[in-house]
Amino acid sequence: MSNRRDVWITGIGLVSSLGEGPEAHMQALSSGTAPVVDATGFAPYVVHPLAPISFDAQIPKKGDQRQxxxxxxxxxxxxxLALDSAGIxxxxxxxxxxxxxxxxxxxxxxxxxxxxILTEIESQPNPEIFLNEQLQSNLRPTLFLAQLSNLLAGNISIVHGVTGSSRTFMGEESSxxxxxxxGWSRIAAGTSEIALVGGAYNAERRDMLLLFALKRLAMHAPWAPVLAQPRGVPTGSAGAFLVLESPEHAxxxxxxxxxxxxxxWSERAQRNEPGAVEAVIEALINQARGDVTEGTAILSAASGAxxxxxxxxxxxxxxxxxxxxxxxRVGHGLEAQMPxxxxxxxxxxxxxxxxxPLEGEPLEKPFTETLSRAIVTGVGHWRGEGVALVERAD
Known part of the structure; x- marks a missing residue:
């Protein structure tokens, strides 16, 4: 699209195991702070836990928090945090x-x-009746739970008053x-002026760890860098939202x-074909890279699978x-990882x-140039490949 507009990032909200907000993250990254890892709470699996934060600061009503x-x-x-950062x-x-x-x-x-329920059902003379009773009183409806995905957007709308159009995507890293x-495409095309985009993930939940473990994808302790010798996904609790805006509106x-x-750019390689993932991600990186290499680095959101x-x-x-x-640095946050x-x-x-660079990651080399461009890569743990390009806004 030759006549597309520029898209600015005017606000950032970020929470992870490294802390809360841009300043805390950049301070931790710049100082070489060791990754924050919990290798015992969910043993034998590794988790990057969310740093302590006071939810009251952005969600003042306890009733909202409880639901x-x-x-x-x-x-x-x-x-x-992103709305605060953008000043809106x-x-x-x-x-x-x-x-x-x-x-x-x-x-x-x-x-x-x-x-x-799993403990008691073994001793029930009529397990089916017992389970039906639990469905009526204790178990929430489990029709894929897809309706609950929309609740994040709904809660953001209720708590923060964001009432423009709303879209929710599901599908692990690709979402x-x-x-x-x-969000970027709509602003670049002129059909939107400002958007709040992002996601969140709670890694400190045994149901998701069980799913990764059953697929033999959960990283076992001790923690290890994912690019050096990928041997599992070190999930991490994190949330990130960006305010995207047209230069004119900003x-x-x-x-x-x-x-x-x-x-x-988002693609989906045929993973049953040898070399397909490499071909797709290399093509996307080259598209983002263009003819410029000076001042460019790659930030990988690799899963560790x-x-x-x-x-x-x-x-x-x-x-x-x-x-x-x-x-x-922060673990893998699935839907939230690209944001x-x-x-x-x-x-x-x-x-x-x-x-x-992080000790133990052979691909991470010192870089003393001025960083003017960052190519962000993300290959899903079982499907989906994505690349994005961030540049200085001069």
Missing amino acids: MEPWQRIGTYAAG KGNKDILGTTDMVVAAGGGERDQSVDGA GTDAVRI TARGAKPIAKLSGV PEPTAAEVAVLARSGLPVRSITD VALAIAALAVSQGSLFA
Whole structure:
């Protein structure tokens, strides 16, 4: 689209194991703070837990907090931080026209109820009757729980007053990429002026760890860098939202850009074909890279799943560009991973410097140039490949 408009990132809301907000994250990354990992609470699996935060700061009503699941609180909180960062928190006129594109997973299980039912059902003379009774009183409806995915957008709308159009995407890592892609595309095409895009994930839940474990994808302790020897997904609790805005809209309200989002690409390789993932991700990186290499780095949101991450590593090694692993620093947040990586990329580009390499990651080399462009890559743990380009907004 030759006549597309620029898209600015004017607000960032970010929470993870490293802390809350852009300043805390950049300080932790710049100082080389060791990844925050819990290797005992969910043993034998590794989890990057959410840093302590006070949800009251962005979700003041306790009633609102109580009716949200943890991942919804994380997302609603990060969205509030993004609106604050963009300077539009509480501005009803702007929030009324702000579009929202959210990446979300399904509802969380009530582990204590599930455990009690599984324990008691063994001794019941009529297990079917017992289970039906529990469905009426304790178990929430489990018709795929898809309706719960929309609740994050609904809660953001209720708590923060974002009442423009709303879209929710499901589908693990790809949903995070597509949430940003749709928000970016609408602004670039002139069909939207401002959008709130992002997602959230709660890694501290045994139901999701069980799913990863059954697929033999959950990383066992001890923790290890994902690009060095991918041997499992180190899930991480995180939430990230970006305020995307047209330069015209931002300038009219006196807002400055943090960085420019110059493109988002999403594909789905035929993973049963040898070399397909490498071919797709390499083509996407080359498309984002163009003819410019100076001041460019790659920030990888690789999952750590052995086969797809090995394919991504092969492409990153051939690129010749400096690489940094986002997953090593904050864990893997599935739907939230691309928004998290983009938030960190935008912050690094705005500062003009790439944070120090991590010991144990052979692809991470020192980089002393001024960072002006960041290519963000994300290969899903079982499907979906995505790339985005963040540039300085001069």
